[in-house]
Amino acid sequence: MAKKKGDSDEPAAIIKSFSVRCRYCGQKNAVKQGYRNNEANCGKCKLPLSNEPHKKWANLGKHDYIHPADSKALAALRAIPGIDTAVKKLLEVTGESAIRVTFMASAVKVTPKQCPDLYAKLQVACATLGVAAPDLYIQQNPIVNAFTGGVEKPIIVLHSSLIERLNEEETLAVIAHEVGHIHAEHVLYLTAAQLILAIATIPLASLPIAGILKELLTASMRGALLAWMRRAELSCDRAAQLVVQDPHVIGRTMMKLAGGTFASKINYELFLEQAREFQKNYDHSKLDKFWADIINAGLSHPFPIWRVSEILKWTESGEYEKVLQHA
Numbered sequence: 001m002a003k004k005k006g007d008s009d010e011p012a013a014i015i016k017s018f019s020v021r022c023r024y025c026g027q028k029n030a031v032k033q034g035y036r037n038n039e040a041n042c043g044k045c046k047l048p049l050s051n052e053p054h055k056k057w058a059n060l061g062k063h064d065y066i067h068p069a070d071s072k073a074l075a076a077l078r079a080i081p082g083i084d085t086a087v088k089k090l091l092e093v094t095g096e097s098a099i100r101v102t103f104m105a106s107a108v109k110v111t112p113k114q115c116p117d118l119y120a121k122l123q124v125a126c127a128t129l130g131v132a133a134p135d136l137y138i139q140q141n142p143i144v145n146a147f148t149g150g151v152e153k154p155i156i157v158l159h160s161s162l163i164e165r166l167n168e169e170e171t172l173a174v175i176a177h178e179v180g181h182i183h184a185e186h187v188l189y190l191t192a193a194q195l196i197l198a199i200a201t202i203p204l205a206s207l208p209i210a211g212i213l214k215e216l217l218t219a220s221m222r223g224a225l226l227a228w229m230r231r232a233e234l235s236c237d238r239a240a241q242l243v244v245q246d247p248h249v250i251g252r253t254m255m256k257l258a259g260g261t262f263a264s265k266i267n268y269e270l271f272l273e274q275a276r277e278f279q280k281n282y283d284h285s286k287l288d289k290f291w292a293d294i295i296n297a298g299l300s301h302p303f304p305i306w307r308v309s310e311i312l313k314w315t316e317s318g319e320y321e322k323v324l325q326h327a
Helices: 067-076 083-094 094-104 116-129 169-184 185-200 209-214 219-244 247-265 268-284 288-295 305-318 319-324
Strands: 015-021 028-032 108-110 137-138 146-149 153-160
Touching: 028 185, 067 083, 083 094, 083 185, 083 209, 094 137, 094 153, 108 116, 108 288, 116 137, 116 169, 116 219, 146 169, 146 185, 153 169, 169 219, 169 247, 185 219, 209 268, 219 247, 219 305, 219 319, 247 268, 247 305, 268 288, 268 305, 305 319
Parallel strands: 137 153
Antiparallel strands: 015 028, 108 137, 146 153
16 A cells, blocks of 8 residues: 555554552552653542552551540540430430431442442541441532541441532541541540530421430530530541641641632632631630630531641641651
8 A cells, every 4th residue: 555645654652651559549540651640540539649658557546646625625524424324325315226227318328339439538548547447428418517426336427518619639638537536436425416416406406305315414514515526626637637648638628618619719828827827816815715715616616717727736846747657
């Protein structure tokens, strides 16, 4: 056959590829020659591919990372006479099975075949912290949130409105935060605190369980549980950082919690400056500290800005690096 004009005697260029093992889940992925870190995502967990190491712990202790405010609030909670007996009785009455039935009937259960990338992220978080994997659900809910419940068999629930706003690493951070509650052994008190919040809503206030809760838990017990619950979140932000191993993933997640759908237009560096300014004012102004504490007392979680300032402080103090070195 005659060679056409413009045909080359050289063979067509061959695009070479090689494999990169995902540092998070271990999956081998084919990438093109010239690939650079974080330019492609793993086909299994969807997290950015990189040849940087990802550390995992064989024997991570909860006291390696627990926030001092969490420890202090927990000690105050446990100092209340009868608190453990009352909480356990409450959960016996309400039944852990009720929690599982509710989400099995109303939410989507994540499995290796259903939302497999979320399942893979759950495995990454659990393998990193050394936790047996709980069941994971996605629930349609306009409230931007996620939570962990149950005691003997904890479950994690992600609200759809939350994960729709996050990228892959931020989603891992949220899942790791919830796994942190399990690793830190928060689930007993956490489930009781969540029941208190749930029963405070109008649809549940008239149910018999509301009367049972008030009968079993005194006002001081309920207040102490909710006060501890907010501080426990700070420990689990640290657990999330131990999984994603980048404080700015936590920071950007909090930026989206603070700015909502407008977050794409927010300057992250200025957001960090805001967090540092908040912490400075909190530390040096008694009035700012008073109002921050009073306003936050009515919330289930610390302010997002506050959480950013706390994770920055932990990182920059060198404490995070010490924990990382023992992986």
